[in-house]
Amino acid sequence: MNKEEKSKINRDDNAFENALKKSVQGHSYIHWTPVEVIKTAADWLGTESDNKILDIGSGVGKFCLIGAMNSRAHFTGVETRDDLVEQAIELKKELKLSNVDFIHSDIVNIDFSEYTSFYFYNPFCEHMALSGGIDDRIQFDEAAFYNYQEFVAEQLKHAPKGTKLVKYCSPDFDISTDFDLTNMYFEGQLQLWIRR
Ligand SMILES: C[S@@+](CC[C@H](N)C(=O)[O-])C[C@H]1O[C@@H](n2cnc3c(N)ncnc32)[C@H](O)[C@@H]1O
Known part of the structure; x- marks a missing residue:
């Protein structure tokens, strides 16, 4: 990928969508965070190398x-769908990035203590959706939706004071007993929470 193509991807959601393989296109609007939102979230989470x-x-x-x-x-990034992880790794190579990795796994297998900050964009929403899913691999399952969210909330409960969590379009994910809301943007959809 040349410099101009990289720069376009870095500022334009359509350019990012067009850089994807046809087989995984068509989900940007509902399922992937807009570029402008990502830049604010990344800034809030902290840009230091550690x-x-x-x-x-x-x-x-x-x-x-x-x-x-x-x-x-x-x-x-941790992701349960193998084809999406493959796509992410391909783009990482094309963009020649060294500060990013992808793990093909269910979130329940991840050790949260290895990370210092977290991003949460309604990952389990397909368990509550009757339409608009990425494919049919995730079934409607209300109990799974709440169990997964509880699992993540429980991991974050053990995070050290000062740990940052940015959540986007995730009104049902409540971490207010352990974290303080410290910033909001994009009509309140993007929120920065800090472990108290
Ligand atoms: C709303 S998308 C957000 C994608 C990305 N974070 C972004 O902002 O562009 C949520 C993703 O979570 C994945 N997912 C759902 N359940 C998961 C689980 N149990 N473990 C890991 N990933 C999961 C879905 O396959 C989907 O790709």
């Missing part, structure tokens, strides 16, 4: 890849 950011449910890697292009922090 910051290790975990994207909980990383999809095609958009948050991690754009974040890594604009930060010295290290980004790790």
